[in-house]
Amino acid sequence: MYSKEEIQIMNLDDNYTLLYPFLVKSLIEHFGEQGEKTAREGTRRFGRDRAETLRNKHLNAGVKINMHSLFAVGPDLPPDPRFKRELQELNPEERVSHTLYCPMAEIWKKYGFMEIGRMYCEEFHNACYSSYAYGYTKVNLAKTLTQKEDEYCAFNVVLRPENLPEELKPVCFEQYDPGYAGPSADIPQAYGKSGFSTLFIKLYYHLASTAEEMLGDAGKAAIGEGLKALAHDAARRIQEQAKEQNEPVNREFVDLNYPLALDPEQEPLWSFYTNEGIRELFVNTFYPVFHGELGILKENA
Amino acid sequence: MNNLEEIKFQNKFDYFAKMYGFIARSMMEAGGKRGERAVREAVIRYGRDLGEGIRKAYLELGKKTNLHTLFQMEPCCGTDPRFKRNIIKDTEEVQLQEVYHCPLAEVWKREDCTEAGRCYCEELAHSLLDAYTDGRGQANVSNSMTCDRDFFCRFAFYLRPANMDEDQKEQCFGNRGEESGRSGQYPVEDRFLLLYGHLAAAAEEFLGQDGLAALADGLDQFLEDAVKTLKKEAEHTGSALDDSFVSLYFPVEIPGQTQECREESSGAAAFRLLESRLVSRLRKKLCL
Numbered sequence: 001m002y003s004k005e006e007i008q009i010m011n012l013d014d015n016y017t018l019l020y021p022f023l024v025k026s027l028i029e030h031f032g033e034q035g036e037k038t039a040r041e042g043t044r045r046f047g048r049d050r051a052e053t054l055r056n057k058h059l060n061a062g063v064k065i066n067m068h069s070l071f072a073v074g075p076d077l078p079p080d081p082r083f084k085r086e087l088q089e090l091n092p093e094e095r096v097s098h099t100l101y102c103p104m105a106e107i108w109k110k111y112g113f114m115e116i117g118r119m120y121c122e123e124f125h126n127a128c129y130s131s132y133a134y135g136y137t138k139v140n141l142a143k144t145l146t147q148k149e150d151e152y153c154a155f156n157v158v159l160r161p162e163n164l165p166e167e168l169k170p171v172c173f174e175q176y177d178p179g180y181a182g183p184s185a186d187i188p189q190a191y192g193k194s195g196f197s198t199l200f201i202k203l204y205y206h207l208a209s210t211a212e213e214m215l216g217d218a219g220k221a222a223i224g225e226g227l228k229a230l231a232h233d234a235a236r237r238i239q240e241q242a243k244e245q246n247e248p249v250n251r252e253f254v255d256l257n258y259p260l261a262l263d264p265e266q267e268p269l270w271s272f273y274t275n276e277g278i279r280e281l282f283v284n285t286f287y288p289v290f291h292g293e294l295g296i297l298k299e300n301a
Numbered sequence: 302m303n304n305l306e307e308i309k310f311q312n313k314f315d316y317f318a319k320m321y322g323f324i325a326r327s328m329m330e331a332g333g334k335r336g337e338r339a340v341r342e343a344v345i346r347y348g349r350d351l352g353e354g355i356r357k358a359y360l361e362l363g364k365k366t367n368l369h370t371l372f373q374m375e376p377c378c379g380t381d382p383r384f385k386r387n388i389i390k391d392t393e394e395v396q397l398q399e400v401y402h403c404p405l406a407e408v409w410k411r412e413d414c415t416e417a418g419r420c421y422c423e424e425l426a427h428s429l430l431d432a433y434t435d436g437r438g439q440a441n442v443s444n445s446m447t448c449d450r451d452f453f454c455r456f457a458f459y460l461r462p463a464n465m466d467e468d469q470k471e472q473c474f475g476n477r478g479e480e481s482g483r484s485g486q487y488p489v490e491d492r493f494l495l496l497y498g499h500l501a502a503a504a505e506e507f508l509g510q511d512g513l514a515a516l517a518d519g520l521d522q523f524l525e526d527a528v529k530t531l532k533k534e535a536e537h538t539g540s541a542l543d544d545s546f547v548s549l550y551f552p553v554e555i556p557g558q559t560q561e562c563r564e565e566s567s568g569a570a571a572f573r574l575l576e577s578r579l580v581s582r583l584r585k586k587l588c589l
Contacts, residue, residue, distance in 0.1 A: 036463035088450060096450065122459055126439060138427060142397075142443035142457035149389050149397055154443035154455060158423060162338040 004245070006081045010103065011241050011257040012196040013080045015234055017104045019200055020120055021113035022233065023207045026226030028116075031215055038219065039116075040123045042210035046203050047127030050076055055132050062184040065172045066092035067159050070132050074187025078195030082106075092173055093160060099153035105145035117146040125155075133159045134168060196259035198269055204282060205273040212278070220281060227285040234258065235293035249294055262296060305538065307382045311404065312534060313489045313552040314381045318405045319526055320493060321421065322414030324500050324519030329417060331515035332508040339507035340417060343499040344424040350495055351375070351487060352432030360472065367393035367473040368460050371433055377456055378405055378425070379489075393474055394461060400454035406446035412526075418447035422454075430458055434473075437464050493552040501571030516571065520578045527551065527579075528586045544589055553580060 002010065020043075027035035054076055055065055063069050068091055084101035108117035121144045129139045136159060143154035161173050170177035190198065211219035241257055242249045251262055261267050264283045273279060290296075303311065325343075329336040355374055359366045369391060376386065377400055385402035409418035422445040430440040438460040444451040462470050471477075487495075500519075504512030534550055535542040548554055553575070583589075 033463050036461075040461070040463055122439065122461070138423060140441040140443045142441040142455045144457075147397075147457075156441075156443040160337075160341070160423070162334055162341055 002081060007245060008256045009078070009080060009192055010082060011237075012193055012259050013078070013103055014107050015237065015257070016196045016200045016203075016259045017107050018111070018233065018237075019203055019230060020207075021108060021111065021116040022230035023204070023223055023226035024116045024119065025113070026222045026229065027207075027211060027215075027219070030218065030222040030225075034215065035222070036119065038211050038214045039207065040119055041214065042207040043120055043123040044127035045210060046206040047124045048131045049202055049206060050199075051128045051130075051132035057187055059171075060185075061187050062182070063187065064092065064174055064177075064180075065133055065168075067095045067133075067137070067157055068092045070129065070137075070157075071095045073183075074189055076190045076195065076198065078190045078192055078199075093158060095155065095157045097155045099145065099155070102145045102153060105153075108146065114146055114148065118144070121146045121153075129157050133172065134164075136163055136168070193256070193259060197261065197267060200259045201267065201269045201273060205278055208278045208281060209275060220277075224281055224285045227282060228289055231286045231289035232293065235290050238294060251296065254294060254296065262291075303382055308538070309549050310489065311381055311383060312530075312550045313493075314379060314404060315408055315530075316523075316527065316552050317489055317493045317496070318408035319412060320519075320523050321496055321500070322409050322412050322417050323522040323526070324497070324504075324516060325417035325420065326414045327515040327519035327522065328500070328504050328508065328512060331511050331518070335507050336512075336515065337420065339503040339512065340420050340500070341424050342507065343496070343503035344421050345428040346499045346503070347496045348425045348428030349432040350499075351492075352429040352434075354487065356433050356435075363477055365393070365473055365475065365477045366433065368396045368438070368458050369393045371430075371458075372396050372398075374487075375429070377454070378403065379492075383407075394459065396456065396458040398454075398456045400446070400456075403446050403454060406454075409447060415447055419445070422447045426456065426458075434460055435469065437461075437469060490552045490554070497575060498568055498571060501574070502568050505568075505571070513570075513574070517574060517578055520575065524579050524582055524586070527583060531587060542587055542589075547583075547587070547589065551583075 024035075024039040027039050029035070031038065054070070054074070057063075057074060058065055058069050063073050072090060080103050082101060082103045083099065086098040086100060087096075088098070089096035104120075105114075105117055108114055121141065125141050126139045130137045138158045138160075140156040140158070141153065142156075143150040143152060145151075145153050159172065161169055161176065164172060170180075174180050189195075208220065208223045211223050213219075215222070238254055238257060239249055242253050245253075247253050254262060264270060264279070264287065270279045325340045328340050332339060355371060356366050359370060364370055370393075372391065377384070377398060381404050383402060383404040384400060387399045387401065389397035389399065405421070406415075406418060409415050422442060426440040426442050430438045438458060441457040441459075442454065443457070444453055444455040446452065446454055460473065462474055465473065501513075501516050504516045506512075508515065531547065531551060532542060535546055540546050
């Protein structure tokens with residue numbers, strides 16, 4: 001039994017998680033293998049962006065760049081109560097864990113998007129964890145819930161000081177930095193709506209900008225189609241979710257259950273991702289359908 | 302139960318594992334963290350040579366260089382019949398395997414070289430696949446029997462056409478005819494010398510004279526073990542312990558092979574050391 005707040009978080013997570021397959025499906029339908037190539041590249045860029053953002057936060061707060069910090073100091077993935085993990089090892093050199101239940105894999109499976117989810121698992125984790133530690137992390141994910149042969153995800157992510165160049169050892173490990181006095185600030189874990197909206201905008205931006213870069217205007221158009229399909233599905237889901245919670249579909253409900261602000265002007269992160277009309281594509285394609293189907297525009301009027 | 306032919310191969314494979322285990326352990330004991338760095342670097346270079354070598358051999362033979370063909374020649378860590386594997390998926394793009402018995406891990410555990418073994422397992426698959434796929438493939442080793450936590454090894458390798466350019470796709474998945482068995486496979490004798498050469502080079506590069514001393518010390522331990530086990534194996538198989546027996550059960554030819562390596566290799570000193578410290582003394586101790 002989940003609390004109301006937990007259900008909202010689960011909805012935020014599911015609604016964020018569906019962005020990926022809707023956009024990637026459209027790219028693959030329009031461009032086949034080129035579309036897949038674009039999606040994989042966009043996923044890697046998303047992973048690197050998240051890694052670099054977290055690493056910069058850590059460096060600014062005097063946190064060492066190692067596996068403990070990557071997974072336990074202010075991670076950018078907001079918690080979802082459905083995740084079930086068995087942590088076997090967490091220390092500066094290693095993070096070994098099994099994910100027994102992953103809500104992302106679950107919803108991809110439910111929608112028939114397992115193959116697309118597989119691409120995400122193959123590209124994101126490697127790019128993110130590896131680039132966080134300057135390319136020296138060994139990322140091993142030999143079992144994944146997006147692989148039909150597997151019954152859990154097996155993460156084994158390792159950073160050995162012996163594999164680092166001398167100048168990075170004190171950046172990454174306390175024992176190589178004799179004067180180290182600990183972090184200068186706390187970094188809170190991403191949480192709830194703000195956490196999911198950050199991931200949403202970043203993921204969208206990297207998929208869309210990569211599509212434009214690699215496939216030109218037609219790639220951008222394919223992203224637009226994916227956004228429309230996403231908006232229809234998102235509106236339908238919000239209506240179902242409201243019904244399940246016995247709540248009316250109004251601005252407040254949408255605000256609590258969908259990762260993005262109803263008014264794009266209220267998403268400060270867009271100002272960091274303004275290139276190439278990518279934001280405009282989203283605002284002009286997703287919002288009219290989403291608002292329209294939920295009657296939000298009518299409400300505004 | 303293995304037949305005599307298999308036992309010969311198994312013996313050679315065990316010596317390969319012991320050579321690595323004894324030398325790597327000795328380097329780590331002598332050089333601490335720097336020693337570990339040297340060992341890891343040696344394994345990385347060895348994996349790279351193996352990967353590049355297999356790719357080159359396949360291209361020369363006109364075979365496809367994908368994961369199915371790689372695992373035909375290099376099914377995880379070798380072709381020893383004692384490996385017990387469950388092949389979960391075997392395609393050109395994906396290889397999923399679990400290993401429940403590994404003779405390498407077995408030897409390293411028995412000889413107290415597990416830490417060195419763990420370095421081997423952490424580095425080898427990544428460097429081998431990286432070289433074999435020219436950086437396009439992805440190796441994942443989530444579990445390995447050289448880790449205290451684990452009782453099996455789990456591998457997942459991926460090689461996706463969508464991550465390649467057209468030339469690479471043609472090499473990996475193109476119309477290059479059916480693969481034919483294990484042609485081009487690296488014999489254990491070649492592996493032995495290849496890995497030894499990299500250990501020796503890394504020992505000198507990272508640890509200097511201490512590294513060469515550690516190398517000699519590792520060879521001494523290896524020699525002592527080889528003398529004992531060759532005698533035992535000759536007794537067990539009812540064979541005479543002569544040149545012919547040693548050439549069938551031991552991965553370094555006596556004499557000859559090291560001479561060639563010495564002439565070809567830039568690490569001549571290391572192979573001179575192998576000749577004087579191991580080969581000559583082994584001959585004497587076994588009265589060959």
